[in-house]
Amino acid sequence: MILCKKRVAAYCRVSTDQEEQLSSYENQVQYYTEMINRNPEYDLVGIYADEGISGTNTKKRDEFKRMIADCRTGLIDIVITKSISRFARNTLDCLNYVRELKGLGVSVIFEKENINTMDAKGEVLLTILSSLAQDESRSISENSAWGIRRRFEQGKHKTSTKRFLGYDYNSKGQLVVNKPQAKIVKRIYDEFLRGNTADQIARSFTEEKVKNWEGKSNWFPSTIDSMLRNEKYMGDVILQKSYTADFLSKKRVMNDGELQKFYIKDDHEPIIDADTWNAVQQEIARREKYCEDHHTNSYAQMTNKNPFSSKIICGECGNIYSRVIYTDRRGKKITKWRCGSTNKVRGRRICSNRYIFDESITKLFMMSWNAIAGNRADHEEKWKTNLEVGDELLRHKTRQIMDAARKGTIGEFNPRLMIMVMDTITVYESGNLKIRFYDGTEFSYEAV
Numbered sequence: 001m002i003l004c005k006k007r008v009a010a011y012c013r014v015s016t017d018q019e020e021q022l023s024s025y026e027n028q029v030q031y032y033t034e035m036i037n038r039n040p041e042y043d044l045v046g047i048y049a050d051e052g053i054s055g056t057n058t059k060k061r062d063e064f065k066r067m068i069a070d071c072r073t074g075l076i077d078i079v080i081t082k083s084i085s086r087f088a089r090n091t092l093d094c095l096n097y098v099r100e101l102k103g104l105g106v107s108v109i110f111e112k113e114n115i116n117t118m119d120a121k122g123e124v125l126l127t128i129l130s131s132l133a134q135d136e137s138r139s140i141s142e143n144s145a146w147g148i149r150r151r152f153e154q155g156k157h158k159t160s161t162k163r164f165l166g167y168d169y170n171s172k173g174q175l176v177v178n179k180p181q182a183k184i185v186k187r188i189y190d191e192f193l194r195g196n197t198a199d200q201i202a203r204s205f206t207e208e209k210v211k212n213w214e215g216k217s218n219w220f221p222s223t224i225d226s227m228l229r230n231e232k233y234m235g236d237v238i239l240q241k242s243y244t245a246d247f248l249s250k251k252r253v254m255n256d257g258e259l260q261k262f263y264i265k266d267d268h269e270p271i272i273d274a275d276t277w278n279a280v281q282q283e284i285a286r287r288e289k290y291c292e293d294h295h296t297n298s299y300a301q302m303t304n305k306n307p308f309s310s311k312i313i314c315g316e317c318g319n320i321y322s323r324v325i326y327t328d329r330r331g332k333k334i335t336k337w338r339c340g341s342t343n344k345v346r347g348r349r350i351c352s353n354r355y356i357f358d359e360s361i362t363k364l365f366m367m368s369w370n371a372i373a374g375n376r377a378d379h380e381e382k383w384k385t386n387l388e389v390g391d392e393l394l395r396h397k398t399r400q401i402m403d404a405a406r407k408g409t410i411g412e413f414n415p416r417l418m419i420m421v422m423d424t425i426t427v428y429e430s431g432n433l434k435i436r437f438y439d440g441t442e443f444s445y446e447a448v
Helices: 019-038 062-072 091-103 122-153 179-193 198-208 221-229 274-293 358-373 376-389 392-406 415-421
Strands: 006-013 042-050 078-081 107-110 167-169 175-177 237-239 242-244 252-254 262-264 312-314 321-327 333-339 422-427 433-437 442-445
Touching: 006 019, 006 062, 019 042, 019 078, 042 062, 062 091, 091 107, 179 198, 179 221, 179 274, 179 392, 198 221, 221 274, 274 392, 312 321, 333 358, 358 376, 358 392, 358 415, 358 422, 358 433, 358 442, 376 392, 392 415, 415 422
Parallel strands: 006 042, 006 078, 078 107, 312 422
Antiparallel strands: 167 175, 237 262, 242 252, 321 333, 422 433, 433 442
């Protein structure tokens, strides 16, 4: 009589990457290998083992998923595992996989609970025990969260520097400045306060092949924006900005007041001084309000090629002017600007404000700037007041204008200077224009 052996696999898992748990992992592999090989009715298919992975779902367990795939292709008859909590702590996952395997003719044996899923009473008992395992996981998750919050209250934390440009950890576990990377951080803040957008900074860094934290030169606007908002660059830390909303899915959500946040001041050496950091936050808020007030989704686009982007405002409806390029009869390209709401809707114009030519606004900016730079004494009182009573952003912008004005007047249009010092140009239907600079200085011109 020929004995038909059962093809048997074992599944092992440990829940942490601690040394003692890894030892348990190795012991489990050895135990199941010997146990299956000793049974004359068993034929060992393999040991599927995941280490250092949380067990509350099966999304990250590569070996578990490989074992299920092998069951689906008919390579396994029996799966042996230590307990329900080793197999899955999520009741739904556990039952779904057990039922699927049962339908495939594959039995699962849980040693601790003495359950064989092919028994008649197996699934009823399994449902009860799986629920208990899920409650256990919830309790572990809650205890872990409680411990983390207690450490936060004491000012203790560990920030990953893997994707955190500008800092490393020293031997004492303290954040220390990475000087080469800190230069990049300072440049980002400086470029932003000079009028550049996160998109333009990212483009420039990518073109210049500036290295990020991974040593790569691919930069994204979202990365720049996140760095500009990160309080850690001024030496402070906000803990519990996000939290795990569901212990099963491990989904993290932003903390919008659901849980207490912990603010630690002067936690480590700053890269950006507090005045500069606050000025950047005010500039972010100003640009967001600017977009809202003038009905646009972005503050500026492609400023290297289109420096007046989002700088020209319609004095009649408040919308942003957009650029139009066309070729005249002589083949010359002409750039002019029109109100962004002058599109036709049901046969009528939303706004009837006039066009303005690029050449005109360029000349008017130069005329205005030279009036400032050539007559600095006339503006010193305003600048002094701004520096004494203004907020961080106004003080920063005023200093930029003062420094630029000391270099004297300009003989040709300087787009980087314009972006840094000029706030807006407002166009009225009468043809009048008003140019406003960031220090509050304004110039009006009639019928251009």
